[in-house]
Amino acid sequence: MADLQDIAIIDPGVDDSIAKLTPERIEKTINRVLTQECAARLEVYLQTCVHCGLCAESCQSYVSRNGDPDYAPVAKVKDTIWEMVRRKGKVDAEFLHNAARIAFIDCGACRRCSMYCPFGIDISYLIMTVRRILNLLGVVPQYLQDTTNSHASTMNQMWVQQDDWIDTLMWQEEDAQAELAGTRIPLDKEGAEIMYSIIGPEPKILAQLIANMAIIFKVAGADWTMPSTDGWDNSNMAMYSGDFETMGRVERLHWERAMQLKVKRIVMGECGHAYRGAVYDGPRWLGWTKPPIPMVHAVEYYYDLLKSGRIKVARKIEEPVTVQDPCNIVRGRGLHDKLRYVVNALCEDFRDMDPRYEHNYCCQAGGGLINCGPPWKLSRMKSNKVKAEQIAETGAHTVITPCHNCHSGIEDIIGHYKLGCHVSFISEMLIKCIEIPQA
Amino acid sequence: MYEFVRGPLVWIAFIGFFGGLAYQLITMARLAKKDKVVYATFDAKFGLRSLFHWVIPFGGRKMQLHPVYTLLSYAFHFCVIVTPLFLMGHAVLWQESWGIRWWSLPEGLADVMTLVVIFGCVFFIIRRLVRPEVRNVSYPSDFLLALLVMAPFVTGFVAHQQWLPYKPMIIIHGLSGVLGLLVIPWTRLVHMLWFVFTRAYMGSEFGAVRHSRDW
Numbered sequence: 207m208a209d210l211q212d213i214a215i216i217d218p219g220v221d222d223s224i225a226k227l228t229p230e231r232i233e234k235t236i237n238r239v240l241t242q243e244c245a246a247r248l249e250v251y252l253q254t255c256v257h258c259g260l261c262a263e264s265c266q267s268y269v270s271r272n273g274d275p276d277y278a279p280v281a282k283v284k285d286t287i288w289e290m291v292r293r294k295g296k297v298d299a300e301f302l303h304n305a306a307r308i309a310f311i312d313c314g315a316c317r318r319c320s321m322y323c324p325f326g327i328d329i330s331y332l333i334m335t336v337r338r339i340l341n342l343l344g345v346v347p348q349y350l351q352d353t354t355n356s357h358a359s360t361m362n363q364m365w366v367q368q369d370d371w372i373d374t375l376m377w378q379e380e381d382a383q384a385e386l387a388g389t390r391i392p393l394d395k396e397g398a399e400i401m402y403s404i405i406g407p408e409p410k411i412l413a414q415l416i417a418n419m420a421i422i423f424k425v426a427g428a429d430w431t432m433p434s435t436d437g438w439d440n441s442n443m444a445m446y447s448g449d450f451e452t453m454g455r456v457e458r459l460h461w462e463r464a465m466q467l468k469v470k471r472i473v474m475g476e477c478g479h480a481y482r483g484a485v486y487d488g489p490r491w492l493g494w495t496k497p498p499i500p501m502v503h504a505v506e507y508y509y510d511l512l513k514s515g516r517i518k519v520a521r522k523i524e525e526p527v528t529v530q531d532p533c534n535i536v537r538g539r540g541l542h543d544k545l546r547y548v549v550n551a552l553c554e555d556f557r558d559m560d561p562r563y564e565h566n567y568c569c570q571a572g573g574g575l576i577n578c579g580p581p582w583k584l585s586r587m588k589s590n591k592v593k594a595e596q597i598a599e600t601g602a603h604t605v606i607t608p609c610h611n612c613h614s615g616i617e618d619i620i621g622h623y624k625l626g627c628h629v630s631f632i633s634e635m636l637i638k639c640i641e642i643p644q645a
Numbered sequence: 646m647y648e649f650v651r652g653p654l655v656w657i658a659f660i661g662f663f664g665g666l667a668y669q670l671i672t673m674a675r676l677a678k679k680d681k682v683v684y685a686t687f688d689a690k691f692g693l694r695s696l697f698h699w700v701i702p703f704g705g706r707k708m709q710l711h712p713v714y715t716l717l718s719y720a721f722h723f724c725v726i727v728t729p730l731f732l733m734g735h736a737v738l739w740q741e742s743w744g745i746r747w748w749s750l751p752e753g754l755a756d757v758m759t760l761v762v763i764f765g766c767v768f769f770i771i772r773r774l775v776r777p778e779v780r781n782v783s784y785p786s787d788f789l790l791a792l793l794v795m796a797p798f799v800t801g802f803v804a805h806q807q808w809l810p811y812k813p814m815i816i817i818h819g820l821s822g823v824l825g826l827l828v829i830p831w832t833r834l835v836h837m838l839w840f841v842f843t844r845a846y847m848g849s850e851f852g853a854v855r856h857s858r859d860w
Contacts, residue, residue, distance in 0.1 A: 245677070245679035245680035246676035246679065246680040247680050247683065249673065251843070253833065253836075254836045254840070254843055255833070255836075256833050258779065259781075259782060263710075264707075273777070273778065275780070275781035275782075280782045320847055320851075321705070321707070322706075324699060324844075325839070325843040325844060326699075326843050326848065326859060327847075328847065328850070486855075490681075490682055537851070540856035540857035561706070563858075
């Protein structure tokens, strides 16, 4: 039985919107998505699933909620898209209320279940299709919709205005110079090798990470730049709210900025979904087979810098650490080995998680979940019990989280389950560990 | 009745079975053109790599976590396909009808394999009733399909053992087998066809596109 507290949560973005819908609009929208936007994959997945339930234990929400059958991946699709198909779109308000909870909160599209389903059914795709339908009906959790609205009007996730953006970069440049004289954040440098892009929240609430990166780039002698105008944000909450049109606009502008600056590649900060949006979901919606130039995730960039010796480790972190394998860069990009190379280079006492690599449990913060905001936090925490146990078992003082959503999500888990440890981005550790030659 | 089951009905069964599968394949090939990422994603090397890990027993973590279930499911699937193909009783019919000869299973072994299938179906049905996460996503059709798969094996076994009068039993056996073959393309039993494609697709997505492993 799905958690009654969770069912009772009223989110204006969901419930006020549902109240405005008519049965005709619901039916028409659902059928349009099912017949026009979906084709082979939906059909095959519906035909092939033999209702075996082997996917159940793959999902952290199922395991954390003591095997509640309603949280198995197969149950999530049964209670959403199977019913939509079976009833040919004739579903009511209560159904949509639950579908929104299931698609936006219970499932983060992390794809762990596809590794346990013998057929490799893409349950994440089915859930994203439900989100698509709900988005077209205007049924999206309020906080998540706000970030999409921000993307639609400012092209970034956090309503960062043009002047705020440049001011923040200038401020971080000054901060960085206090650490390492001569550090610059070159803006709009045409022909640079690298365009560095970050996620919306960084200038708003984590600005120090920008200064960190400026220092690292200077030490490494990188030829880099950042865009001074819109298109600097590589995050894409529209991808997760089902507003694929806005997702496409945001990604297109991001890539166009890079092409305008004639850079050879984009290096991005430590985020998971941004990689997914920029390299997979965005280009697919735009009809590209792949992006125009390579996108290099921070983990891969740090690996290159350390391996090549362009940055050198002067001291290592001594306290015990563990690492979070973010879904979107491990299942999504196979960066687990490079991640461990970096962690081992910086840390004396690394205690790995179990299960790990592609089998790591999702933090239930990515996938747009944490972006649904405070109304849903307790629900997420309930789905996180197994993650808390996984972290506690390592005995680590610090969890290295090379992903913004994992960082915030695990911070929440540590607080809620009173684990007594901390989270850290890799860039923070790099600043502490690497040789920073003073002029 | 026996002549009908032994003759024209076999034709109907095979035409329906192969024709149905062909129809499904052609329809899906067309639908896949509409779902633009599908053909763009398929990759032979990574598709086969994933298939390999999921066809070999214990080739992936899921199977390693549940050794008993894995062995049971493998035994069931192996026997459900191999037994009808290489049963001596069937081989005799092929030879009588079309002069085709092929190897057949020793009788004792065939008996054991038939019992494995029956036991497997009973196990799946009980599992579906007993495990909450499976019961929650079960419809009447799930039970009916298991019984339908089991039926030709039960009736064939009973007929062969001659526990009940042979002729009527073998007619029911033929009818249940034909029914089973005819419904495969139109029910969830079609997973026997789609497995290769969904697995290869996910293998391609994880392996070729995302440089990671899906087992």
